[in-house]
Amino acid sequence: MKTEILRLLRETDGYISGQELCDKFQVSRTAVWKVMNQLKEEGYEIEAVRNKGYTIVSSPDVMSKKEIESLMQTEFMGRNVVYYDETDSTNTRIKRLAEEGAPDGTLVVADKQVAGKGRRGRAWESPSGEAVFMSILLKPEMLPIKAPMLTLLFAYSTACAIREKEELNVRIKWPNDIVLHKKKVCGILTEMSTEIDYINYVVIGIGINVNNQTFPEDLKDKATSLGLEKKERVMRSELIAAIMMQFEEHYALFLKTQDLSGIQQGYNSLLVNADERVKVLEPGNEYEAHAEGINELGELVVRKDDGTIENVFAGEVSVRGIYGYV
Numbered sequence: 623m624k625t626e627i628l629r630l631l632r633e634t635d636g637y638i639s640g641q642e643l644c645d646k647f648q649v650s651r652t653a654v655w656k657v658m659n660q661l662k663e664e665g666y667e668i669e670a671v672r673n674k675g676y677t678i679v680s681s682p683d684v685m686s687k688k689e690i691e692s693l694m695q696t697e698f699m700g701r702n703v704v705y706y707d708e709t710d711s712t713n714t715r716i717k718r719l720a721e722e723g724a725p726d727g728t729l730v731v732a733d734k735q736v737a738g739k740g741r742r743g744r745a746w747e748s749p750s751g752e753a754v755f756m757s758i759l760l761k762p763e764m765l766p767i768k769a770p771m772l773t774l775l776f777a778y779s780t781a782c783a784i785r786e787k788e789e790l791n792v793r794i795k796w797p798n799d800i801v802l803h804k805k806k807v808c809g810i811l812t813e814m815s816t817e818i819d820y821i822n823y824v825v826i827g828i829g830i831n832v833n834n835q836t837f838p839e840d841l842k843d844k845a846t847s848l849g850l851e852k853k854e855r856v857m858r859s860e861l862i863a864a865i866m867m868q869f870e871e872h873y874a875l876f877l878k879t880q881d882l883s884g885i886q887q888g889y890n891s892l893l894v895n896a897d898e899r900v901k902v903l904e905p906g907n908e909y910e911a912h913a914e915g916i917n918e919l920g921e922l923v924v925r926k927d928d929g930t931i932e933n934v935f936a937g938e939v940s941v942r943g944i945y946g947y948v
């Protein structure tokens with residue numbers, strides 16, 4: 623009932639009367655009053671006005687199953703929420719849940735990870751109380767070769783959600799880092815379980831620097847957080863719900879064509895590398911080129927100095943700006 627009351631308070635413009643809540647949930651006035659007090663203790667600012675009812679003035683930056691569920695507005699994406707105050711890695715957790723039959727669109731969120739994984743076998747620093755660590759489970763019916771496109775799709779959805787909700791001018795560094803003022807704010811790690819010609823499941827894990835105020839010495843110049851740039855606290859559960867909403871919409875487009883044509887233009891408009899010189903780091907073959915943008919398969923189209931066009935595939939190579947990370 624608490625989750626439902628919270629959802630109603632959020633969805634109601636103005637006040638919702640105590641009587642309406644009693645009728646809706648078939649409970650006494652005292653029961654409603656108790657729930658309001660519990661919410662206040664958890665940090666929600668709730669105003670009660672005689673003859674009008676209750677209204678929610680502000681929410682704290684809490685992450686919990688209840689909080690995330692009460693904000694979720696999707697059809698199926700992120701509707702099954704599994705939340706941990708602390709876990710090893712949300713990617714590891716969700717893979718276990720997938721093996722046990724968890725449904726498509728399951729979302730695992732943690733406040734802290736003790737064995738957070740980054741790309742290329744690196745660790746992902748995961749302290750509590752400030753960031754978002756989450757993984758989504760997908761079961762698309764398609765060839766495994768197409769799965770890397772989902773990472774770009776998720777990066778684009780996250781960037782759209784941050785831009786719309788937080789009004790921050792984040793952009794994408796191909797293929798899937800999200801950057802703000804040339805510093806990284808999100809990293810994505812996609813893993814999958816496949817047979818030769820079909821996908822059992824795909825797991826997309828994302829770490830977002832949300833309210834981090836400091837970074838380890840080696841990351842200081844390369845990383846930033848949304849809160850640091852916005853100069854105010856960002857509500858993590860609201861952000862998660864906004865990302866799920868964007869991703870559900872873009873995923874539906876993706877499934878129709880099984881490529882990125884539905885988001886290609888939008889993605890390219892956010893691409894920091896577009897129309898820039900980049901260094902392509904292909905194993906055994908490094909070269910500079912002019913980046914044009916992604917094609918509908920998510921490959922980065924680059925023009926070499928001799929005029930030839932190459933399509934760079936994300937799984938094999940990475941790209942740097944010629945003066946540094948971006």
Ligand code: BTN
Nearest residue numbers: 711738739740741809810827829
């Ligand atoms: C990168 O190296 O840029 C990717 C980092 C991905 C980190 C996220 S945090 C949530 C999920 N669980 C993990 O263990 N890793 C991903």
